[in-house]
Amino acid sequence: MRCTVFGTGYLGATHAACMAELGHDVVGVDVDPGKVAKLSDGVAPFYEPGLEEVLRRNLAAGRLRFTTSYAEAAAHAQVHFLGVGTPQKRGEYAADLRHVHSVVDTLTPMLERPSVIVGKSTVPVGTAAALGARARASSATDVEVAWNPEFLREGFAVSDTLRPDRLVLGVDQGRDAAAWVEALIREIYAEPIAADVPFLLTDLATAELTKVSANAFLATKISFINAVSDVCEATGADVTVLADALGYDARIGRRFLDAGVGFGGGCLPKDIRAFMARAGELGADHAVAFLREVDHINTRRRTTVVDMAARACGGTLRGADVAVLGTAFKPESDDVRDSPALHVAGMIRLRGAEVTVYDPKALENSRRVFPTLNYATSVTEACEFADVVLVLTEWDEFTALRPQDLDQVVRVRSIIDGRNCLNRATWRAAGWVYAGLGTP
Known part of the structure; x- marks a missing residue:
């Protein structure tokens, strides 16, 4: 046809x-x-x-x-x-x-x-x-x-x-x-x-709402576990184990329950905002008012990671050398639209740090958005003389890293796992200071 x-x-x-x-x-x-x-x-x-x-x-x-x-x-x-x-x-x-x-x-x-x-x-x-x-x-x-x-x-x-x-x-x-x-x-x-x-035939409005409702639900699920991770940090609980326990409930499921630096990309952030705007035009803004907090939780995650980096560098980022691994909003993509990883790198740079980033696919797009960052062509180059390393996109290349890969490269053996994708016991046993989100 x-x-x-x-x-x-x-x-x-x-x-x-x-x-x-x-x-x-x-x-x-x-x-x-x-x-x-x-x-x-x-x-x-x-x-x-x-x-x-x-x-x-x-x-x-x-x-x-x-x-x-x-x-x-x-x-x-x-x-x-x-x-x-x-x-x-x-x-x-x-x-x-x-x-x-x-x-x-x-x-x-x-x-x-x-x-x-x-x-x-x-x-x-x-x-x-x-x-x-x-x-x-x-x-x-x-x-x-x-x-x-x-x-x-x-x-x-x-x-x-x-x-x-x-x-x-x-x-x-x-x-x-x-x-x-x-x-x-x-x-x-x-x-x-x-x-x-499955083929579902609907009216026009239902089809339009199906897409934005799906994205709103996924965004809510991600922000929910990120909000819970804050409570875990305050109590010493482990959000990764908690998420596993929740995921066994068939009504909930494990997918999209990974606490971290939050969601981004060209769909979820702008779609939930457009959903709120349209609901307001229809006089139904009260029905989706919760999405405003979903959005706020997601945005706050980025500031949280920046603050973690500052603490890792002795309380201030001014003059620090920071390595950021990952700038795409998710692995297997070069999309940096509303990317939490790239946004965090940019905020750290604005606080006075020297920031070097590496991503397997998104460097060209990242450079167009934040030309003031330093761009490396490998993990090793990005981490050279770093005071702290941040893993912000869970590419396989990064999740496969072992402490010995970076021991002789960094200035300070300190790593922030912004996606809770590393084995913290392995890194701590090797003498690294490891910090995750919502984990003890």
Whole structure:
């Protein structure tokens, strides 16, 4: 089947490549010629394990191509996926929908046959219905808007697209074409549906809320265990053992119960803020008021780690040499958007320390955000003469570290485990001062 994907950022490029992998004839569209040129050469503009192999395989097979031409895309297919960014507005909590509106306003006048625009982007509830009216007002043919939210995890995006936990499709159930839209999307996802991936058909608002509710729940779970870790520190309890005990309860589960420096990235922080903003617009701000504290807990974790670093350096960071291992917001990603690790490194630098960072994949992105930090090309280089080492992203390269790897490199044998991912007994037995979050 033919389809297009508008936006070739993290979401759009992955979706385009994976739709081609499912056997469809796909055109990816972006206004950035540089991005289009890279993708056309089989080079992803970001790091995602396995994505470039999928890109190259489908480019070579002729099932995938990229363009800047909306006219070419409009003529190519009648199913158009919308995967552009919805960042947080500057100075506000609300989502910025300019890119979404721009795609719809540019595409719909070019459509010459009945078409469906299928939203993948995370948007405030009510956006899809408004876009449907907007699209029909500017098109000479029938246009439907549906919403098919993504649930990708960075680092697992290819497998999450090809074999998702669930497929959610929101349609305008008051429109005569709702059944036609459902049939088209079922055809596109025929392979995962045949593999027993659950397919849930909903109204537009439910589909939109499914995505933001999932992110709000995950953010709440992370902030919950981080709040409990503060109590553990005050009492001498061990939050890692406590989390294991909670995780055995099938109603709770162990995932997302790892105390640490908190969550970040391009989704959870901005999505819970947009959720709060939209709830306020709807007069339901009281219903999600707890998310404000979820956000505050998460932000405070960063200051907590900075304060731990200051204590490790004798009470002040001025003049200290600090090594930070990890700047991406999570392992298997080069994404530094709202990264706790990079934010902590920047705050330590602002307190007067000399900060040297290393990350296996995110150095280039980090340097663009914080050019005043020092950037190393290895763990050893980053830790040379360090007064304290901070592990802030749990890359395998860092969790595999042993005290003897750094004994002769650092100035002071002191380590802060911002992800509780190291064996503290091993480090302490080797004579290191080890500090974790919520651990004795």
